Amino acid sequence: MILEIRAVEPFHKNGFVLGCEETRQGIVIDPGDETPALLQAVEQHGLSIRYILLTHAHLDHITGVGAAKSALGAPVGLHEDDSFLYDAVVQQGQMFGLRVEPQPKVDFFYDGEGPWRFGTYGAWVYHTPGHCPGGVCLAVGREGENARTLFVGDTLFAGSIGRTDLPGGDLQTLLSSIKNVLFKFPDETVVYSGHGEPTTIGRERRTNPFLNS
Numbered sequence: 001m002i003l004e005i006r007a008v009e010p011f012h013k014n015g016f017v018l019g020c021e022e023t024r025q026g027i028v029i030d031p032g033d034e035t036p037a038l039l040q041a042v043e044q045h046g047l048s049i050r051y052i053l054l055t056h057a058h059l060d061h062i063t064g065v066g067a068a069k070s071a072l073g074a075p076v077g078l079h080e081d082d083s084f085l086y087d088a089v090v091q092q093g094q095m096f097g098l099r100v101e102p103q104p105k106v107d108f109f110y111d112g113e114g115p116w117r118f119g120t121y122g123a124w125v126y127h128t129p130g131h132c133p134g135g136v137c138l139a140v141g142r143e144g145e146n147a148r149t150l151f152v153g154d155t156l157f158a159g160s161i162g163r164t165d166l167p168g169g170d171l172q173t174l175l176s177s178i179k180n181v182l183f184k185f186p187d188e189t190v191v192y193s194g195h196g197e198p199t200t201i202g203r204e205r206r207t208n209p210f211l212n213s
């Protein structure tokens with residue numbers, strides 16, 4: 001699978017371009033301020049982007065939706081329970097003292113697991129609330145194969161977990177999403193978080209201090 005990751009100031013939030021080597025179809029996950037670099041990667045790999053998929057609607061994950069959508073012409077998907085955050089992106093910016101442009105309407109809400117297909121790959125969507133009500137994780141892999149790569153947004157980080165002090169956040173809900181959804185994946189599953197370095201399910205299961213107390 002083609003995988004490109006970009007992150008820029010001020011949030012150092014990871015944006016992703018995923019692509020199928022054979023068909024050159026791809027998806028973009030969480031386009032934020034690093035969207036120009038994501039678009040460059042799309043072009044370098046000659047990808048045709050089928051979907052823009054959002055893990056959740058905190059501003060750092062959505063400030064580039066408008067730019068990505070107009071450059072790529074792909075529909076934007078979100079979990080419905082994060083609509084209130086998505087629609088308040090300008091106010092979210094004000095909380096951080098940032099001027100943020102309103103973003104275009106999302107094109108569809110996730111209904112069920114999917115998959116949302118790009119070439120020989122699919123992205124399966126799992127609702128993992130707690131960091132925010134409409135948080136999802138995307139499990140990406142080839143159809144017919146078991147191996148999945150997880151894109152977890154801000155639900156789980158290498159050695160940490162998502163904050164739950166923002167509107168709609170809840171710690172018990174977050175812990176249960178991690179234990180009942182993410183930890184159902186095998187130890188070797190690679191996890192890409194919304195911020196910081198990748199990890200694996202096994203490593204977090206064994207060493208994450210927030211899940212072992």
Ligand SMILES: [Zn+2]
Pocket residue numbers: 056058131154
């Ligand atoms: Zn977030």
Ligand SMILES: [Zn+2]
Pocket residue numbers: 013058060061154194195
């Ligand atoms: Zn974030």
